[in-house]
Amino acid sequence: MTVQSEIRARYERRRRRIGGLLIGSVVLTSNVVAFGYWGFRLNLTPSAALGIWRIEAIERPVRKGDRVFVCPPLSGALQEGLMRGYLRRGLCAGGVAPLIKTVSATSGQFVSITGLVRIDGEVLPHSRLMEFDGEGRPLSPHAGGLIPPGAVYLHSDFPGSFDSRYFGPVSTTNILGLAQEVWTREP
DSSP: OOHHHHHHHHHHHHHHHHHHHHHHHHHHHHHHHHHHHTTEEEEOSTTSOEEEEEEEOOOSOOOTTOEEEEOOOOOHHHHHHHHHTSSOEEEEGGGEOOEEEEEEEETTOEEEESSSEEETTEEOTTOOOOSBOTTSOBOOOOOEEEOOTTEEEEEOSSTTOOSHHHHOOEEGGGEEEEEEEEEEEOO
């Protein structure tokens, strides 16, 4: 084999390898886009079961106990949560990924936040507030109060969850749909 033919053979192998990588990238990207198009989401946070979830259209008013996908509002608390790494990057406004939370209170209910959360005087289970995050930075709880019309209070049983305890009620217009488990496991 001549030097020239060896160079040509290397070039051809490299061209096939790059072509294979490009085709693989296109296939992977199209599958990821299709996965999201059909409403599937991958949850890798401990605030809800780990795994594959699906956003299901909601054709009724949101009610207490519904587990939902929600785009968090672009408040100061959410911006800080994003900067601190509590939130993942995604396609919601502000570049935030949708959250999976449970609706714990709806419009007209009163939320009191002290060391834990009370809704209309009843203690919300697993609602103890954390004073500091995992890196020792102070956390500021939301003030609480009456849930305004068209808003809900969101919660997760995970103690370190970034939810309405810290960012307050969320407009129902931010709800993408019900969160349905497809293939999950508890964290």
